Amino acid sequence: MDYVKKTSKLFDQGKLNYEALRFSGEVEMVKVLEQGYALSNYYDIFDNEDDVTETTNTMIANTVQLNEVLAPRLYNICREISDYLKFDEPISFFLASSPEVNAFSVSGFGFEPHIICLTSSLVNMVSDDELRFVIGHEIGHLILEHSKLDIVYRIMSNRDQDDTNLLLYYNFTRWRKYAEISSDRIGYLVCPDPKIIGKLFFKFAAGLSEEVLNFDVDEYLKQMDKLKELAVGDFFATHPNNLVRIMSLYLFNQSEFFADTTENGGSLMKNELEKSVQEYLNTLELHPRKELDKMIVEFLAVAGYYVSYTMDGVPDHKIYLISELLGKYTSQPEHYLKIKSSKELKQRVSKACDFFANRHDGMKYVLLEQIIKFAISDGRMEKEEKEIIFEIGKKLKISEEEITQNIKRTSEAFLLPKRRILTRRLRP
Numbered sequence: 001m002d003y004v005k006k007t008s009k010l011f012d013q014g015k016l017n018y019e020a021l022r023f024s025g026e027v028e029m030v031k032v033l034e035q036g037y038a039l040s041n042y043y044d045i046f047d048n049e050d051d052v053t054e055t056t057n058t059m060i061a062n063t064v065q066l067n068e069v070l071a072p073r074l075y076n077i078c079r080e081i082s083d084y085l086k087f088d089e090p091i092s093f094f095l096a097s098s099p100e101v102n103a104f105s106v107s108g109f110g111f112e113p114h115i116i117c118l119t120s121s122l123v124n125m126v127s128d129d130e131l132r133f134v135i136g137h138e139i140g141h142l143i144l145e146h147s148k149l150d151i152v153y154r155i156m157s158n159r160d161q162d163d164t165n166l167l168l169y170y171n172f173t174r175w176r177k178y179a180e181i182s183s184d185r186i187g188y189l190v191c192p193d194p195k196i197i198g199k200l201f202f203k204f205a206a207g208l209s210e211e212v213l214n215f216d217v218d219e220y221l222k223q224m225d226k227l228k229e230l231a232v233g234d235f236f237a238t239h240p241n242n243l244v245r246i247m248s249l250y251l252f253n254q255s256e257f258f259a260d261t262t263e264n265g266g267s268l269m270k271n272e273l274e275k276s277v278q279e280y281l282n283t284l285e286l287h288p289r290k291e292l293d294k295m296i297v298e299f300l301a302v303a304g305y306y307v308s309y310t311m312d313g314v315p316d317h318k319i320y321l322i323s324e325l326l327g328k329y330t331s332q333p334e335h336y337l338k339i340k341s342s343k344e345l346k347q348r349v350s351k352a353c354d355f356f357a358n359r360h361d362g363m364k365y366v367l368l369e370q371i372i373k374f375a376i377s378d379g380r381m382e383k384e385e386k387e388i389i390f391e392i393g394k395k396l397k398i399s400e401e402e403i404t405q406n407i408k409r410t411s412e413a414f415l416l417p418k419r420r421i422l423t424r425r426l427r428p
Contacts (some may be wrong), residue, residue: 003084004189009257015086018143021185021257024274025281026178030149032171039152041305042075046151056092056112062097071095077128078116079267081135081190087143090310092117101125101204105138107147114142125208127426130200133191140186146179166327167320174331177240177284181248181277192258194250210213235286235331235345244280251276286331297329299352301336303371306349307388309342320375325370353395365406372410379415 010016034040054210059065066075078093090113094204098119106115116138118131126134141147153172184197189196223243234241240248255268268276288294304325308318319337326333340347356364372394375385387408393403 002192004258006190008188017188018140018186021182022144023178023181023185024270025276025278026175026182029123029171029175029178033149033168033175037165037168037171037204039149041154043148046155049109052106052109054284055106056108056115059092059094059117060114063094066093066095073128073200074118074131075122077131078135079130082139083188085136085139085186087139089114089142091139091142094118095120095123099322101207103134103138105141107142107145109147116142125203126200127196128346129191129193129196130203133197133200134186135187137183137187138189140183141179144179144182144188144356146183149175149179165323170327170331173236173238176238177281180239181243181281182401184245184249185252187250188249192253194246194253197249198246201246205242218245226305235284238286240281241284244284248277249278252390282332288329292363293329295352295355296363297326298348299356299367300325300329300370302339302345302348302352303367303392304374305337305339306345306392307371307375307385309345309388310384321374325374350395353392357395357397364398365402368393368396368398368403368406376411376414381411 004010009020012020064070064076066330068075074095075093078091082091090108092115093111094117096117097229100119101121102119103122104117106117108114116135118134123131123133149172153176175418177355186196188197195217196323198220199215202215202220204215221243239245251268251273256270256271288297301322304318304322308314308322314322322337323333326336330336339348356367368389372381372389375381375389381389389407390400390403393406394400
C-alpha cells in the first residue's frame with residue numbers, strides 16, 4: 001500500500017497537520033463540551049494513574065502483546081503505520097481472542113504506553129491494507145486525544161440517564177460520532193483508497209469475508225439513498241452508520257487536501273467538504289417521524305417560546321429549558337426554535353393550536369399542562385405568563401374554567417411539595 005504522498009495541504013514543515021484534518025463539526029462540539037459545559041476542568045480528575053495501570057495489567061494478563069517474535073507481520077504493520085504518522089509516543093499493541101470484530105485504543109496519559117487492541121475475529125476477516133486503515137484510525141484517536149473527553153463520557157454513561165443533563169448527553173453522543181469521522185481521515189492517510197475502505201465497512205456490516213459475499217461497494221452504497229429518505233439513523237449508536245463513513249471518506253478523497261496526489265482530488269474546498277459531510281451526519285439525528293409527534297414538538301417549541309417572550313426576546317435560560325423539553329422528542333431542538341419575528345411566532349402558535357383544538361383524544365389538555373409546568377419551572381407564574389397561557393388555552397378551545405382548574409391543579413402538584421420539603425429541611 002502506497003501511503004499518501006506529501007502535499008502542501010496535509011503537511012506543515014514536514015509534519016502531518018492533524019488539526020487541519022480534524023472534522024470541523026468535531027472542533028465545534030469539543031468547544032461546546034470543554035467550554036460551554038466546562039468539562040475540560042475534569043480532565044486532571046479523571047486521568048487516573050491507577051485506572052491506567054489496571055487496564056494495562058488486565059491486557060497483559062488476558063491478551064497477547066504483539067512483538068517481532070510472536071506476530072512479526074502484525075507487529076511490523078503496526079510499527080510501520082505509527083512511524084509514518086510520526087506518532088512518537090509509546091504504544092503497546094495487543095491481540096485479544098473474541099468473536100467480536102473490533103479494535104480499540106486506550107490512552108496511557110503519560111503513566112503507561114498507549115494501548116491498541118485488535119480482536120482475533122477482526123484480524124481473520126480483513127486484508128493487510130484494510131488492517132492498515134483500522135490501525136491508522138485507532139492511532140488517530142490517540143493523536144487527537146479523544147480519550148480525554150471519552151473518559152468523562154464513560155463516567156456519565158454509568159449514571160441513570162434521568163440524572164443526566166439531556167442536552168449534554170446529546171452533545172456527547174454527537175461528539176463521539178464526529179470524532180470517528182476525524183479519526184477515519186487519519187486512517188485514510190495510511191490506506192488512501194476509498195474502495196478498500198468501503199470494502200472494509202461492507203465486511204463490518206455483513207460480518208462475513210469474501211468467501212461468502214461479492215463485495216461491490218458501489219452497489220452497497222445505493223442503500224445510502226434509502227437511508228437519507230427514511231432519516232432513521234441510530235442517533236444513540238457510538239459510531240456513525242457505515243454508509244455515512246464511506247461517503248464521508250469519498251468526499252474527503254475529492255477534497256483540496258489531495259489536489260496534487262489523486263486524479264479526482266481538489267474539486268472540493270474544505271468548507272464544501274465539511275458541509276457535505278455534515279449533511280450525511282444529520283441523517284443520523286433523532287427526529288419525530290409521525291405527523292402527530294411533529295406537531296407536539298412544534299407546539300411545545302412555539303408555545304414555550306411565546307410564554308417566555310419579552311421585549312428583549314427570550315432569556316437564554318428559558319431557551320435552555322425549552323430545548324430540554326424538546327429533547328425528549330428530538331436531538332436537534334434548535335431546529336424548532338428558529339423564529340425570526342413576533343409575527344411569525346404568533347402565526348406558528350395559532351397553527352399549532354388549530355391542529356390540536358379539534359382533536360378528541362385529550363392531547364390539548366396534556367400539552368397545556370406541559371406549558372403551565374414550563375411557566376412555573378422557576379417557582380412562580382408571572383402575570384404576563386398567565387395571560388399567555390389563557391390565550392393559548394382559548395386557541396385550543398379550552399374553556400376559561402378548565403384553564404383555571406388546570407393551572408390550579410398543576411401548580412399544586414408542582415410547587416407545593418417542593419415548598420414542604422424545603423420547610424422540613426429548615427427546621428432544627
